[in-house]
Amino acid sequence: MALSREQIAQRVAQELHDGYYVNLGIGIPTLVANYVPTDIEVMLQSENGLLGMGQFPTEDEIDADLINAGKQTVTMAKGASIFDSAESFAMIRGGHVDLTVLGAFEVDVNGNIASYMIPGKLIKGMGGAMDLVAGADNIIVTMTHASKHGVSKLLSNCSLPLTGKGCIKKVLTDLAFIEIKDGKFYLLERAPGVSIEEIVKLTDGELVVHDNVPEMQF
């Protein structure tokens, strides 16, 4: 069965390592914070200028001067630091953030990502996404494998305007965990109960499937 949003987040959380500085995008990526293994320490970076983001505040703790990049009120974790936006993106562009997790509309076999703009529809902007995909080495894209109408989001060539070129190596969808290299998708894992045939059918770009693709473990 296809993974729920929570299960996608849960599987991404397995890619966290002790001592990682991590930037989580809006949507499913935000949920990853709920599944950090208890035996490791990670620090969340919020690009509006906070390293060491804590949980949401209680009613009493709400502070208008303390928000995350999604403009939600937050708290600071122990050991947090605050800085301006240029410093924040120096961390991101300088490759100091260990893992970035963000959503997308489309990803293709060359590691291109489209995530901010659908021509003809309202364009709200890229925010920090272009900086994050250009600056991070270790990126996981989370998205549904295909649209509600069964149109693949894993393509030979992105059809929408790009957020970044040649920068994505890993994609976790509701059906599969996929690696991108040498201009191809490689099927690393499949969601429990999802057949390889179904994944192949919903993957538009070239997909390499080795024997015995394991199911994801939770």
Added chain:
Amino acid sequence: MAGFDKVVSSYEEAMAGLEDNMTVIAGGFGLCGIPENLIAEIKRKGTKGLTLVSNNCGVDDFGLGVLLPDRQIKKIVASYVGENAEFERQMMAGELEVELTPQGTLAEKMRAGGAGIPAFFTATGYGTPVAEGKEERNFNGRDYILEESITGDFAIVKAWKADRYGNLVFRKTARNFNPLAATAGKITVVEVEEIVEVGELDPDQIHTPGIYVNRLILGTFEKRIEQRTVRQSSHNSAE
């Protein structure tokens, strides 16, 4: 006003000299750390044809959004917009020019502008619509685009605390773009929650030195929250 004392006593005085068609750089992220009373003064003055440089453009009735109904903004340079209906309407109708700029590039444009650096290379935006018309160059096997810096006729800034010389301290994530905006204005105007006497701030704890600040005013702030998000108990969950 004497010596290094930057304090002015009215918002009219704070924004004196702002004229039609000028460029204004504003600090703030969403509605956090925005110079809300300086924005209100621009609305009151009715200055038109402004180019605004800011990460966002406020909401319908707060922040930079209040400058939209009277069509005071000609162009906005921002990374994320459209949290308000009037903005959307003006953008779709072609009445408002929008230059979408990646957030880190926008911050660096302000920083570079304030530091006398005319342009810089960045990998951000390479191969995307942002790169159109820009010089590209390869350094050590990686592709970059040339981005020009930004300076403003005015910069409007919100800080937490200042001394009379304009040395500034920001509070929590209300810092965001404010220290960068402060460096990039020909005239930098700062509004704060508290002004202390010179010597009261620890020099080691000053975020923005007073050299960048031209005018300083004491204000009171609404500090509206855009996404009030709370957790119910001490349960360890982000939702």
